[in-house]
Amino acid sequence: MTGYRVAQRLNNSETLKDRPRSGRPKxxxxxxxKKSFENDPELKMTRLAQKMKISVSTVSRVVKSMGRKSLRRSKRPLLSAAMIHKRMERSTRLLNYLKSHGNRILIFSDEKTFTVDPVFNRQNDRVVSFANDVSNHKKVLTTKNPASVMMLGVVASNGEKIPPVWLEQGYRLTSAVNKDILETKVLPWVKRLPRKQITCSSRTAHPHTPPK
Structure with missing residues (x-):
């Protein structure tokens, strides 16, 4: 709207709102x-499109034009009240321990199993076909019991770490094997660390000082 038309409308005591226009209504x-997704965030776009008799792409464009996103749902473990209480108790104990023993070196260890089966994502790893046979490319071959190997990693809070300890295929990490690895691999490395108090910790165990 030009300045002349604005002044003319104001002189005629008219509103500055747009007048009704011709053309196909929206x-x-x-x-x-917006209200449909606010009332039910889990509502599928396809179902809403069918209900409103519009295309799914139209619903998607409206959602994006309003600055919103379609988020992918993720899994999380179902924790009971007792599990939540136990985790809070352990976390509080760990924080209090670190506050009173800030000059200690913490050692963390964890195991990881690697398999030879290929890893793929059902949604993102796709095959493009131009009317040709791609049946062989669509299949991802997996085995029931894939070959695997286990690795033990140990790292200290000061940045020091030991080389990965690889275990033989089919090797089970029993308590006796774990003790042997600690004595032959970890303990010599620990003795080379700076002469400070050292605390060992794992994913589930409470931090503790190793026996001398």
């Missing part, structure tokens, strides 16, 4: 889509 109402 097929969708953005507020309707």
């Amino acid at each position: 097929k969708i109402r953005r507020e309707t889509i």
